[in-house]
Amino acid sequence: MNKTTIGVWTWGLIFTVILQAVAQEKPRIISVISKGKAKTLTSQNTLALAALENDLIIEWKPCNCTYRYYTAGLDSDTVTLNYPVARYNNLKGGEYYFWVQVQQNGQWSKPAQITLEVEESITEEGWFWPAVAVYVLLLAGAAIYFFLLYNFRQKLKLQSLRNRIAADLHDEVGATLSSIAISTRLVEKKYGQQAPEMLSILQQIKTDSEETIQTIRDTVWTLNPSNDSVEQLLEKMRSLAFQLLTPQDISLNFNNQLSATETHRLQLSMEQRQNLYLIFKEALNNILKHAEASKVSITFKMNGQELLMNIADNGKGFDATQRYEGNGLKNYKKRAAESFMDVKLDSKTGEGTQLAVTVISI
Numbered sequence: 129m130n131k132t133t134i135g136v137w138t139w140g141l142i143f144t145v146i147l148q149a150v151a152q153e154k155p156r157i158i159s160v161i162s163k164g165k166a167k168t169l170t171s172q173n174t175l176a177l178a179a180l181e182n183d184l185i186i187e188w189k190p191c192n193c194t195y196r197y198y199t200a201g202l203d204s205d206t207v208t209l210n211y212p213v214a215r216y217n218n219l220k221g222g223e224y225y226f227w228v229q230v231q232q233n234g235q236w237s238k239p240a241q242i243t244l245e246v247e248e249s250i251t252e253e254g255w256f257w258p259a260v261a262v263y264v265l266l267l268a269g270a271a272i273y274f275f276l277l278y279n280f281r282q283k284l285k286l287q288s289l290r291n292r293i294a295a296d297l298h299d300e301v302g303a304t305l306s307s308i309a310i311s312t313r314l315v316e317k318k319y320g321q322q323a324p325e326m327l328s329i330l331q332q333i334k335t336d337s338e339e340t341i342q343t344i345r346d347t348v349w350t351l352n353p354s355n356d357s358v359e360q361l362l363e364k365m366r367s368l369a370f371q372l373l374t375p376q377d378i379s380l381n382f383n384n385q386l387s388a389t390e391t392h393r394l395q396l397s398m399e400q401r402q403n404l405y406l407i408f409k410e411a412l413n414n415i416l417k418h419a420e421a422s423k424v425s426i427t428f429k430m431n432g433q434e435l436l437m438n439i440a441d442n443g444k445g446f447d448a449t450q451r452y453e454g455n456g457l458k459n460y461k462k463r464a465a466e467s468f469m470d471v472k473l474d475s476k477t478g479e480g481t482q483l484a485v486t487v488i489s490i
Contacts, residue, residue: 154238155195155212155230161185173242179249182219188212188228188240196236197228199244221248308337346409350402358394358435361401362386362428365408369426372412378424385429394435394489403463404437404487407471410459411439411483419443419481435487441480448475 160167162181169175177184188195189212196208201224202216214228224246227239312334349355349364366382373380386394396404415421421443429436460483464471468488475481 154240155188155191155228157186157188157228157240157242159185159187160242161187169242174245175242176245177219177247179221179247182217182246184216184219184244186214186216186226186228186242191230191232194231195228196231197226199224199226201225219244219246221246308333312337346405347402350398350405356398356401357391358386358396358401359391361396361405362391365405365426368409369412369424372416373424376416378415378422381423381425383425383427385427386435390430394430396435396487396489397467400467400469400487403467403469404485407460407463407469407483407485408437408439415439415441415443415481418446421480431486433489435489437485437487438482440482443480445475445477445479445481447477448473 157169157173160169160175162177162184167175167177167181186197191212194208194210195212196206197203197214198206199214199216201222202219207214214226224244225241226244227241229236229239231237355361355364362384366384369380369382412424415424419441421441423442425438425440427436427438460471460473463469464485470486472484473481474484
């Protein structure tokens with residue numbers, strides 16, 4: 129081997145060693161930026177970040193080579209690229225290990241490493257979401273409580289108002305009308321013989337007063353909160369039917385087909401109860417005044433959520449297509465429209481009359 133050959137071989141070996149040394153030189157991380165601000169690494173290459181500093185840019189010294197980096201816990205595999213920047217967004221709280229390598233002449237250098245310590249945000253704390261759930265439940269519970277309390281107070285106010293109106297009607301108006309009826313009977317008894325022309329007027333005053341007194345009693349009964357049940361309403365209607373029809377020798381079949389459970393579950397508003405009772409009472413009065421019936425059948429039953437009332441008589445009937453004044457027929461639909469009820473009247477001359485009322489439960 130001559131000197132020239134030895135020299136070439138020697139310089140080639142030295143160059144190869146230099147290249148390997150360069151290739152083994154790890155990259156130098158020159159900056160870490162979070163939220164536009166540069167961060168300083170500790171002497172142990174550790175960087176502590178606050179919870180909101182979770183957007184990160186890591187830069188290292190550039191060279192004419194290929195790079196690859198990896199962060200344990202974030203990257204599923206190494207990332208290979210040709211520019212010296214790694215970016216991470218929305219880092220969750222925890223500890224991460226980042227490393228980067230450069231490749232020259234087909235060899236990867238030793239990795240440059242840093243440790244990232246990201247503070248957990250309040251939403252990542254173990255107690256946060258259970259606390260939020262409890263807070264929401266407390267808010268919902270408080271809202272429900274105040275809503276029910278408000279409704280309860282409104283009901284108390286309504287009951288108080290109903291009691292006061294009922295008391296006023298009974299004590300003031302009722303007493304006055306009773307006094308008028310009594311005075312009329314006394315005048316009729318004392319002066320009826322002396323002034324026969326006044327007798328019919330006095331009798332009309334007495335009749336009107338007594339009817340008004342009964343109407344007030346019915347209204348007071350309806351307003352009384354202790355009479356809000358459907359069971360009490362049906363019993364009052366049954367009692368009224370026997371009271372009006374039996375003295376007139378009219379056979380009555382009162383058929384209540386509601387079970388105890390249906391009666392308990394059925395909810396009717398005060399307005400519905402009052403209008404149903406008034407329709408019922410008016411129907412009975414029409415039978416007494418116009419029907420000339422000997423039999424009356426009254427049926428109550430449920431159809432789903434609807435209460436059905438049917439009143440049928442075997443009287444003389446009438447032509448339902450004609451308009452009759454003074455018999456209360458026009459009041460049926462008026463009262464029904466006020467209380468979510470439907471009324472159907474079926475009658476033919478000589479074949480009796482049937483009144484069907486459907487009440488929608490509230």
